Amino acid sequence: MLSVLKLETHVAYACNLSCEGCNHYSNYGLKGLADFDRVAASLRAWSERIQPVHFSLLGGEPLLHPQLADFLRLGRERFPRTRLRLVTNGLLLPRWKALWPVLAQTRATLTISVHSAEAEYARRMAAPLALAREASTRFGFRLDIRDCVDSWSWTYRGAGASMKPFADGKPSASWQSCASRNCVTLENDMLWKCPPIAHLPRVASRFSLETDSAWAPYLAYRPLARDATDDALRAFFARGAEALCGMCPARPAYGRKKVIRQHRHAVDC
Numbered sequence: 001m002l003s004v005l006k007l008e009t010h011v012a013y014a015c016n017l018s019c020e021g022c023n024h025y026s027n028y029g030l031k032g033l034a035d036f037d038r039v040a041a042s043l044r045a046w047s048e049r050i051q052p053v054h055f056s057l058l059g060g061e062p063l064l065h066p067q068l069a070d071f072l073r074l075g076r077e078r079f080p081r082t083r084l085r086l087v088t089n090g091l092l093l094p095r096w097k098a099l100w101p102v103l104a105q106t107r108a109t110l111t112i113s114v115h116s117a118e119a120e121y122a123r124r125m126a127a128p129l130a131l132a133r134e135a136s137t138r139f140g141f142r143l144d145i146r147d148c149v150d151s152w153s154w155t156y157r158g159a160g161a162s163m164k165p166f167a168d169g170k171p172s173a174s175w176q177s178c179a180s181r182n183c184v185t186l187e188n189d190m191l192w193k194c195p196p197i198a199h200l201p202r203v204a205s206r207f208s209l210e211t212d213s214a215w216a217p218y219l220a221y222r223p224l225a226r227d228a229t230d231d232a233l234r235a236f237f238a239r240g241a242e243a244l245c246g247m248c249p250a251r252p253a254y255g256r257k258k259v260i261r262q263h264r265h266a267v268d269c
Contacts (some may be wrong), residue, residue, distance in 0.1 A: 001049065001050070001051050002049060002050050002230075002233060002237065003050075003051050003052075003053065003067065003232060004050050004051070004053070004184065004202075004237050005052065005053050005054065005227060006051050006052060006053065006054045006055075006182045006184060007050065007054070007055050007056075007180045007184050007185075007186060007194070008055070008057075008058055008183055008184070008186070008242075009039060009043075009056075009058075009185065009186040009187065010034055010058060010059050010060055010062075010187065011034050011057050011058065011059055011060070011061065011065045011068060011183075012032070012033045012034065012059040012060035012062050012065050012082075013030045013031060013033070013060045013180075013199075013202065014030060014059070014060050014064055014071065015025075015027075015030075015059060015061040015064075015066065015089075016061050016089070016092065017058045017061070017091070017115065017259060017260070018088055018259070019115055019152075019259050020159075020259070020260075021152065021154040021155070021156075023151075023196045024058075024060065024195050024199050025199050025202065025203035026061075026232065027209075028160065028203055029206075030203070030205055033064065034065065034071075036067045036070055036074075037081070038189070039071070039074070041189075042189045042251040043074060043075070043078045043185060043186075044078065045189075045226050046186065046191075047078040047079060049230075049233060050098065050233070051077060051079065051081070051082070051268050052082050053057060053082065053083060054082065054085060055075055055079050055083070055084055055085070056071065056084075056085040056087055056111075056183075057071050057075060057085070057086050057087070058087035058088075058157075058209065059087075059088075061092065062086060062087070062088055063088050063090075063092040063093065063095070063096060064092070064154055068086075068099065069097075069098065069099060069102045072086065072102050072103065072106045072108055072123050073082070073102070073106060073115070075106065075108070076108070082110040083109065083175060084106055084109065085108060085109045085110075085111055086103070086108055086109070086110050086111065087111045087113065088111070088112060088113070089112070089113055089115065090112035090113075090114075090125065090128040090129065090132065091128055092128075093112075093127065093130060093131055093132055094127060094128060098136070100135040101206045103139065103141035104139040104141045105266050108141060108145065109142040109143070109144055110132060110136070110141060110142070110143050111145075111146060112128070112129065112132060112143070112145050113146050113147065113148050114143070114145060114146065114148060114149060115148055115149065115152075115259050116149060117149045117256070120257060128195065129145065131168050132145075135143060142191070143156075143222070150254065150255070150256060151254060152254060152255060152256065153249070153252035153254050153255075154249070155247070155248045155249070155251065155252075156247070160207055161207040161208070161209075163203075163207070163209070163212055164212075164213060164215075164251045165218060165246070165247040165248075166246070166247060166248055166250070167214075167246070168246065168250035169246060169250075170243050170246070171242065171244070171245035171246040171249035172241040172245070173250035174241070174245040174246055174247075174248045174249060174250045175240060175241035175242075176241070177192075177249070177250065177251065177252055178194070178245065178248060178252075179252075180194045180196065181194065183195055184237070185198035185199075187199070187223070188223075189225075189226055190223035190224060191223055191236060192221075192223040192224075193223075193239075193242075193244065196248065197218060197221055197244060198223070201219065201223075204219055217243070217244070218244055219245045222247075224236045236250040238263075
């Protein structure tokens with residue numbers, strides 16, 4: 001059993017928000033929910049080989065998944081000693097009154113990411129935040145409200161079909177400044193170095209980025225399969241900076257992003 005710092009997996013690819021520059025590419029109308037049975041089978045297998053200190057369920061927006069409570073129970077079952085975390089933008093929490101006792105039973109932390117300081121966004125967030133604070137006190141689960149307003153950085157240049165990887169040529173510097181450098185992602189039953197590389201194939205398919213030679217080195221990335229040897233598994237988690245890190249900036253620019261509320265994914269996902 002190998003102890004690792006972080007592991008995360010998507011519960012949903014769809015999102016009810018569109019945040020400019022999302023490094024999970026959820027701002028590009030990606031659809032779909034994770035298949036619970038497939039994720040369960042994957043976690044059963046990987047939990048026999050790795051034990052994460054932190055395990056996060058996120059998206060997209062995980063509150064769009066009707067089986068979210070089952071995902072939380074699954075996470076706790078497979079990783080009984082991990083710091084289990086549910087990461088959400090929180091806007092749909094008023095629909096999830098049944099979630100509060102599950103968070104307490106699974107000893108999970110509810111992390112709410114606050115993405116904007118705009119007045120309309122703040123107005124929409126007021127009720128979910130108040131509800132979460134009250135429920136945290138009443139049910140006894142940990143609540144973490146993260147202010148992401150001024151800490152946003154872009155992991156690619158341009159947008160949509162014209163998006164490009166960075167070309168700073170300093171992968172070690174990119175790794176050192178990367179906020180996701182320890183966020184190993186479980187996707188399609190394989191381990192990926194970080195969210196931007198794990199979800200790149202999905203957005204590449206959306207915009208036919210496969211035809212752009214600038215993306216070729218990164219789309220050629222091969223994640224770690226479940227049948228990897230123990231030596232390969234240890235090497236994967238010990239790797240640190242590597243060439244693919246050059247996809248992201250060596251010196252990230254931080255600032256405020258534009259947030260557009262989307263409604264259609266709440267029912268069309």
